[in-house]
Structures are given as C-alpha cells and as structure tokens.
Ligand SMILES: Nc1ncnc2c1ncn2[C@@H]1O[C@H](COP(=O)(O)OP(=O)(O)O)[C@@H](O)[C@H]1O
Ligand SMILES: CC(C)(COP(=O)(O)O)[C@@H](O)C(=O)NCCC(=O)O
C-alpha cells in the first residue's frame with residue numbers, strides 16, 4: 001500500500017513517511033499530529049451553517065442603483081442607504097489621549113483568487129455553480145493618539161478613510177461623498193473638537209455620554225473577550241475566569257487624566273459614586289514639570305531605576321529605623337510621599353529624576369487604590385476593575401494599586417485590570433451604533449487573533465514603505481514587596497520600559513466572526529481546553545527556538561509564493577521582524593496576550609503572515625504534492641479494493657498514519673484499532689454510522705492517500721461523510737477552498753467518490769463521459785466539504801463554524817465529544833512523544849472513543 005507521506009513542513013521533526021519529498025526533508029518539528037482525525041456521529045442532524053443573529057447588520061437595499069457602465073458584467077451597485085460601511089469608527093477624545101476603535105472588513109485576496117482559478121482550471125473542475133467559501137469576517141482595531149496631536153489623528157482617519165468606511169468601502173471606491181457622515185464620539189473632546197472634525201473631515205460627531213460608554217465598554221469586554229481581566233500582585237499576572245452570571249455588581253475605576261469611580265450593577269445600570277482629580281494627568285503633568293521628560297513612557301521608564309526613599313519620608317525615617325508594627329506599618333512603608341524633601345536643604349535639580357518619578361508613581365497609584373477601596377467598602381463591593389491608560393500595562397503601577405486594595409481591605413477586595421484598559425470608552429461608543437447589534441455577541445464570536453493592532457499596522461506601513469527597523473520589546477522590571485505595608489524599590493530586570501508600541505501589543509485585533517460557535521458535540525464546552533499540554537516557560541523556550549530556527553526558511557517560501565518581487569522581500573523582512581518581536585514579547589511575558597497555548601503560538605505565525613499579505617506561503621508545494629499523490633491514487637484504490645474488508649480497514653488506518661512507519665520500528669502508543677474495527681465491521685450491519693466528520697489536515701498524501709480513501713470506505717458503508725477543512729491557508733494544510741478540486745480529481749478514478757460528491761453538490765456532472773462500473777457501488781449518501789472557520793494548524797472547538805470532530809495531538813487529544821470519536825495522529829516530534837506517551841518520534845495514535853450510553 002502507498003505510504004502516507006504527509007508531514008507538516010515546518011513543524012515536523014522528520015519526514016512523515018518512506019518516500020522523501022521536499023517538504024518532509026525540510027524537517028522542522030512541532031505540530032506532530034499528522035493524520036488528522038475522524039469523528040463519527042450516529043444520530044446527528046445534517047450539517048448546516050449556523051444562523052446569523054437577527055440583530056446583526058442588515059443589508060439596506062432601498063434606493064439601490066447601478067453605478068458605472070450598465071454594459072459591465074459586474075457593475076458596482078451603490079446602496080445609498082446601506083450605512084454599515086460608514087459606521088465603523090468610534091472615538092474617545094480624553095484629556096490626554098484620543099482613542100480610536102475601528103472595524104475593517106477582510107480585504108479580498110485577489111492574488112489568492114487568481115491562483116484558485118488557475119488551480120481549478122488545471123484540475124478541470126471549473127464550474128460556476130459550486131458554492132464559494134467566504135473568508136472570515138472583519139476586525140476591530142485599537143489605536144491611540146495624544147490629544148495634543150489631534151492633527152495626527154485626523155490625518156490617520158483621513159488616510160485610511162475610516163470616516164467613510166475605509167479605503168475598501170463602496171462609498172470610497174465609488175467616489176460618492178455622503179454629505180452627512182456621523183461618527184460616534186465620547187470624552188470631553190467630542191464636545192471640544194466637534195467643529196474641527198466637521199471642518200477637516202466633514203463629519204459630525206455624535207456625542208455619547210462618557211460614563212455610559214465606559215460602562216458599556218467594560219461590560220462588553222468582560223462578557224465577550226477571553227482573558228480580558230487579570231490580577232497583578234507581586235509581579236505575578238493571573239487571568240481571572242469571569243462568571244457571566246456573577247459579574248455584577250462591581251466597581252469600575254477609570255484612571256485617565258482624572259479618575260472616575262463607578263458602581264456598576266448591570267448593563268446600562270450604574271452610578272458614578274466618586275472620582276478624584278489626582279490621576280494619570282497628575283502623574284504625567286507633575287512628572288513632566290519636575291523631570292523635564294519628553295514623554296509619558298520616558299517618565300515611567302525613569303521610575304524603574306528610581307529609589308523613592310531619597311524623596312519619600314518612610315515610617316523608618318520617623319521611627320528611627322523601626323517598624324511601627326502595632327499598627328501594621330513596616331519601616332519601609334511610605335509615611336509621607338515627598339516628605340523627605342522638606343528637611344533636606346536641596347533644590348529640585350539635586351534630586352534624581354528617576355527617584356522623583358518613582359515617588360510620584362507610588363503616591364498616585366497608591367492613592368487611587370486606596371480611594372477605590374474606600375468606595376468599594378461604601379457599597380460592599382469586592383471586585384474592583386481598573387481601566388484607563390494611566391495603568392499602561394505597567395507592572396509596578398498595577399502592583400501598587402493591588403497592594404493598596406489588598407492592604408486596606410485585609411485581602412477582602414480584589415483589584416483587577418483589563419487588557420483593553422484605555423479603550424473602554426471608545427469601545428462603548430463603538431457599540432452604541434445600534435445597527436452593529438454587537439450586544440448579543442458571545443465570547444466565541446470575537447476571536448482575538450494576535451496583537452497586530454495599532455503598532456503593527458503602523459509598523460507594517462513603516463516597513464513596507466521605509467523599511468524601518470522594529471525594536472524588539474525589552475523587559476519591564478518587577479517590583480519586590482516587603483511583607484508589611486511597604487515596597488522595596490523595584491528590581492528592574494531590564495532598564496528600559498517596553499516601547500509604547502509593543503506594550504500596546506497587550507491588546508489584539510478582535511476578529512469578528514459572527515458565524516463561529518462552540519462545536520455542539522463537545523461533551524462539556526465549559527471544561528474544554530484545546531491545548532493538550534500547558535506551555536510553561538521551558539516549553540515556551542523550546543517552541544520559540546523551533547519557530548525561530550525555521551523563520552528564515554518560512555520567509556523564503558513566503559517570498560517565493562508571492563513571486564519573489566522586491567515588495568514581497570520587503571514584506572518578508574517585515575514579517576520576520578514582527579514575528580520575532582512577538583516571540584520576544586512572549587518570551588518575556590508568556591501571558592502577555594492572555595493565556596497562550598501552543599495552538600495560539602502556531603496561529604500567531606499564520607496570522608502574522610496574513611498581516612503582511614502572504615496569502616498562502618505553501619501554495620506551490622501543496623499543488624505539487626496534491627498532483628503527485630493524485631497520480632498514485634488509482635493504484636492505491638485498486639489495491640485496497642482487492643483486500644477483504646478487515647484488511648482494508650487496517651490498511652486505510654495505516655494509510656492515514658503513514659503505512660511504513662512500522663518499518664522504522666515504531667509502535668503505536670495508543671492503539672484502539674481493534675475496538676474501532678469491531679464497531680465498523682461487527683456492528684456495522686445493524687447500525688452503520690449516519691455521518692462521519694473527517695477533520696483533514698495536510699495537503700498531498702495526507703488528504704489524497706489517507707483521508708479520501710478512508711472517506712470512500714465510510715461512504716461505501718452508507719455513512720455520509722463531511723470533510724472539514726481550514727477556512728484559510730495555514731502551513732501546508734488543505735483548505736476548504738482547495739478540497740472540492742481535489743475530490744473532483746480523485747472522483748475521476750472512483751465511482752463511489754463521484755456519486756457521493758455529486759450527491760453532496762461538490763461536483764455536477766463533472767465526470768460525464770467517464771465510464772466506470774458502478775454496479776457494485778450503490779452509493780447515494782453524500783460527500784460534502786465544509787470549512788471549519790480556522791486559519792491555524794490547530795483547532796479550537798470553541799470557535800468553529802460547523803460541527804465536527806477534533807484533529808490531532810497538540811489540540812484535542814483529551815477532548816471528549818458527544819459522538820464516537822476516532823483520533824488519528826502520527827507523533828512527529830520526539831519531545832511530544834516522550835512527554836505524552838513516553839514514546840518515540842513516529843509513534844502513532846489510533847484512539848477510538850465510543851460514546852458510552854448510560
Ligand atoms: N503615550 C501617552 N501619552 C500621554 N499619556 C499617557 C500615555 N500613555 C499613558 N498615559 C497616561 O494615561 C493617561 C491618559 O489616560 P486615558 O485613559 O487615555 O485618559 P483620557 O481619557 O483623560 O485621555 C495620561 O494622563 C497618562 O497618565
Ligand atoms: C472629568 C473626567 C470625567 C474626564 O475624563 P478623562 O478625560 O479624565 O478620562 C475625569 O477626568 C474625572 O472623572 N475627573 C475627576 C473629577 C472628580 O471627580 O473630582
């Protein structure tokens with residue numbers, strides 16, 4: 001039988017089979033799970049797209065008119081009343097910063113389309129009637145500007161035409177000038193700068209109340225974004241699992257220029273209970289005056305090298321070096337911020353700016369923590385969420401606030417922080433566009449797909465246009481606390497604050513994918529964790545090395561896939577820099593982007609490639625492998641058909657797992673084949689599976705010689721088969737777009753596949769004229785292809801378009817489903833084999849998990 005020679009070219013440690021081919025020889029390591037997995041559900045209803053929510057943007061066709069040449073085959077249609085495309089920007093113009101939240105639709109990948117067309121043409125499968133597979137929805141971006149540099153912000157909006165729905169919007173392309181564009185805006189600047197916006201951009205700002213927006217933004221984030229909230233104590237960040245049913249009431253403290261303290265009781269139910277004018281503006285303002293720093297970050301960075309005991313009067317200064325233990329104050333506790341300067345006969349210039357900055361930071365953070373706690377106490381609240389850009393993801397600031405809350409509440413109240421800290425108001429304003437209907441979004445509808453937000457957008461533009469260097473982020477120091485009331489000075493690991501750009505990487509671009517839903521066959525969605533192993537720092541180091549080692553090879557492929565042009569080379573460079581910066585950021589703080597498993601790490605790379613417009617780095621490798629495998633498929637099918645049923649089933653499973661691994665002395669580390677065989681053969685007569693979902697993985701031998709023959713066997717047994725494939729390219733994975741072409745080609749050699757593909761609408765009379773003997777193959781069950789909503793080598797079943805079953809090893813090995821499940825994978829990574837099974841590279845997994853009816 002044919003060897004299943006599939007391997008994931010970057011990630012597998014060795015070639016996946018006997019016949020060396022280019023991709024296998026390139027020997028990366030990692031993804032490991034090779035064969036894909038199949039699931040069989042005996043009772044499920046036909047696969048169907050999940051319905052879109054009724055409150056989502058609707059198409060408003062009133063007044064539609066053809067724009068341009070009526071003779072054109074595809075003239076542009078103007079929808080003058082369709083406002084979706086122009087309500088994609090919202091602003092929060094605060095005392096210090098302007099925050100923008102904007103939505104962009106995924107651009108059409110025209111080069112991909114061309115390529116798709118030529119592949120289809122070559123495979124002889126162009127037919128206009130087949131369904132097309134949509135690319136994933138759109139993205140929410142987060143960008144900020146200094147309020148003092150408002151004109152930069154206006155330029156940004158104008159250059160991207162954000163006020164008119166972006167440069168890709170119909171209104172922009174058509175050159176139409178809607179005369180009254182309205183943009184939602186909150187914050188004081190919505191009032192102050194309304195005229196300027198009208199003058200410069202011709203837009204009217206529709207004012208939304210700042211407190212309404214803060215609360216709406218916070219509620220939305222806490223409800224819809226995974227790993228949004230975290231605690232930060234003693235340098236340790238820990239994400240908080242938010243129980244949707246037990247969220248309210250809480251205290252929201254927004255630390256902007258000033259501080260607003262709001263008691264939140266529900267959606268739209270809140271009361272501003274307090275505030276303080278000692279806030280972010282105070283730290284930055286006083287700090288600027290006293291240190292001559294030119295930027296907020298410079299001031300914050302200085303604090304990391306500061307020693308506040310030269311400025312602050314400590315308890316020990318007053319008590320002759322002793323603690324005041326009776327009231328719980330250590331000698332190092334600050335008794336009086338800046339108090340020491342009253343007795344020193346010194347000028348401002350005699351103090352180190354570093355020390356001044358730290359004293360200021362501690363004074364203001366501590367004060368905010370304390371006032372917040374007192375307000376929590378007033379209302380009996382235990383949870384305090386802190387937002388606003390004063391926080392700036394800065395460890396020392398958060399630790400100081402947490403310390404104050406913890407100290408004064410004696411551990412009763414908890415300070416929590418939000419990853420989108422400064423964007424609460426802007427998000428709230430964005431959500432106030434009623435037609436967005438974002439209010440009913442559930443957590444899996446907004447997928448945070450890696451921080452390619454503001455910094456990366458501007459970095460990318462810089463790279464593409466100027467080829468500027470990205471500076472990799474540098475570590476921020478963690479403070480050390482003493483047990484009793486005081487902080488020692490921070491023991492900074494690095495001496496420079498992470499650049500503003502990379503710090504903003506704490507916030508990802510939110511991908512809005514309204515059709516995504518939790519896979520309904522998951523046994524317990526709440527308990528589901530896609531990643532098989534936790535990434536501790538050691539694991540991180542290992543995978544970072546793997547990914548870094550293969551970066552240059554990947555860049556070569558990516559550049560080649562775009563024709564090797566100068567532009568592609570520049571983008572390749574930019575991709576390498578950006579991806580390395582992400583890796584460095586994660587190395588420094590693995591939880592920087594929320595909990596991050598291997599699946600996320602692998603997806604990050606794919607996302608990053610896409611960000612730099614590499615549509616499909618493996619396109620030609622995939623095509624070559626598909627063609628080579630299709631050429632040997634007829635022989636394989638003939639060989640399979642000559643076997644008895646039992647031998648054939650074994651050959652098929654081996655085929656998926658790569659037949660000749662046994663030659664290499666490998667063993668099966670999980671082997672439930674006999675159980676599976678029993679279900680397939682012995683029980684078959686009574687109750688064949690109604691439907692099987694096959695999660696296909698790699699292009700080439702994996703899908704053509706492994707999964708398609710397995711699908712064919714299931715079809716032969718009367719089981720409907722759904723091939724579930726990635727929506728977007730990732731490594732050499734086959735995509736839902738590519739599969740129909742491959743199936744059509746395979747069907748040329750096989751009546752079973754042909755009839756089933758026709759029944760499933762995959763091909764329409766494509767094989768008319770091809771003679772084969774279908775007498776023995778009375779197949780009427782359909783073979784279908786669906787996309788899974790993923791663009792990653794791994795699958796997260798919380799975020800799927802359609803029902804299916806899990807592939808593989810890195811993810812889903814331990815996932816339990818409500819249907820019988822067969823997990824097939826070859827372990828192509830020594831480390832994983834050892835870790836998971838005490839096994840060896842090329843060991844195989846054939847894990848059958850029938851549903852036990854109780
Ligand atoms: N790049 C920056 N420039 C100015 N201030 C910053 C910056 N980054 C963080 N900050 C801090 O954040 C505060 C502004 O926070 P923000 O939530 O945007 O408030 P506002 O709505 O009043 O502008 C500033 O006063 C300052 O303390
Ligand atoms: C006036 C503000 C609401 C403006 O918001 P900001 O621009 O600071 O985000 C805020 O600065 C504030 O709440 N100041 C504190 C005023 C007080 O309660 O004393």
Ligand SMILES: [Mn+2]
Pocket residue numbers: 093094095187256257425
């Ligand atoms: Mn504000």
